[in-house]
Amino acid sequence: NAGVTQTPKFRVLKTGQSMTLLCAQDMNHEYMYWYRQDPGMGLRLIHYSVGEGTTAKGEVPDGYNVSRLKKQNFLLGLESAAPSQTSVYFCASRDPGRNTEAFFGQGTRLTVV
Amino acid sequence: AQKVTQAQTEISVVEKEDVTLDCVYETRDTTYYLFWYKQPPSGELVFLIRRNSFDEQNEISGRYSWNFQKSTSSFNFTITASQVVDSAVYFCALSEARGTYKYIFGTGTRLKVLA
Numbered sequence: 001n002a003g004v005t006q007t008p009k010f011r012v013l014k015t016g017q018s019m020t021l022l023c024a025q026d027m028n029h030e031y032m033y034w035y036r037q038d039p040g041m042g043l044r045l046i047h048y049s050v051g052e053g054t055t056a057k058g059e060v061p062d063g064y065n066v067s068r069l070k071k072q073n074f075l076l077g078l079e080s081a082a083p084s085q086t087s088v089y090f091c092a093s094r095d096p097g098r099n100t101e102a103f104f105g106q107g108t109r110l111t112v113v
Numbered sequence: 114a115q116k117v118t119q120a121q122t123e124i125s126v127v128e129k130e131d132v133t134l135d136c137v138y139e140t141r142d143t144t145y146y147l148f149w150y151k152q153p154p155s156g157e158l159v160f161l162i163r164r165n166s167f168d169e170q171n172e173i174s175g176r177y178s179w180n181f182q183k184s185t186s187s188f189n190f191t192i193t194a195s196q197v198v199d200s201a202v203y204f205c206a207l208s209e210a211r212g213t214y215k216y217i218f219g220t221g222t223r224l225k226v227l228a
Contacts, residue, residue, distance in 0.1 A: 031214055040122075042204060042218035050213065058215070090158065096214045101148055104158040 002026050006091050006105035013081040013112045021076040021108050023091030031094045032074040033058075033102065034066065036087040043090060049074055081112045115140045117207050119219035126195050127227050134190040134222045136205030142166075144210040147181065147188045152202040152221070164188065166210070195226045 007022040023032065030051050035043040045058030049068040063085060065077045074093075078085060088109050094102040116139040126132045138147065149161040162172060164181050172179050176193045192199055205219040 033215060040220055042220040043216070044218075045215055048213060048215060056213070088156065094214055101160050101163045102216060106157045
């Protein structure tokens with residue numbers, strides 16, 4: 001099993017450009033999450049999904065959109081990138097029906113110049 | 114509101130020293146999960162331990178041990194005989210056991226183990 005895979009691993013954007021980060025999981029998990037990690041602030045929840053076709057806002061949703069058209073994929077979009085969105089992004093999935101931890105992707109380092 | 118506090122921003126120790134990383138949490142839930150993750154310089158998050166709120170038994174895994182005390186809302190992590198490979202950022206996290214099951218992370222503690 002691959003677990004949780006994030007694409008791309010690195011990206012540099014110019015201010016105002018758009019992009020989509022892809023998260024794919026092969027564990028049939030219902031719940032998926034997008035976090036961002038910034039120095040000194042830990043990981044903060046951007047958006048999450050509790051099932052195919054559903055999404056909800058987390059702690060820091062502004063400037064991002066998400067979609068969960070397929071259970072295994074959770075996409076994070078930046079419509080007009082800003083330097084404040086320079087961060088490391090982590091995707092995670094979890095099966096709440098089992099007493100387990102969330103599984104995290106390897107992270108995407110995004111720089112907006 | 115739920116909150117996780119890791120008051121130690123950075124700790125430096127000499128190899129073979131013992132070190133304890135502190136974690137204090139806040140939640141109104143009676144059922145919840147606590148976690149520790151390691152983030153080495155390569156950047157990925159490495160799962161270390163999960164603890165259910167009903168299980169206050171301390172755990173030991175090799176050089177690692179965890180002390181969970183509900184009375185003080187703490188879940189501290191001790192590394193015995195530290196090694197250079199332990200150098201990393203360590204995150205404590207709290208998770209709901211219902212609803213969104215989302216994680217609330219502390220701000221992390223950077224551990225530097227000097228040879």
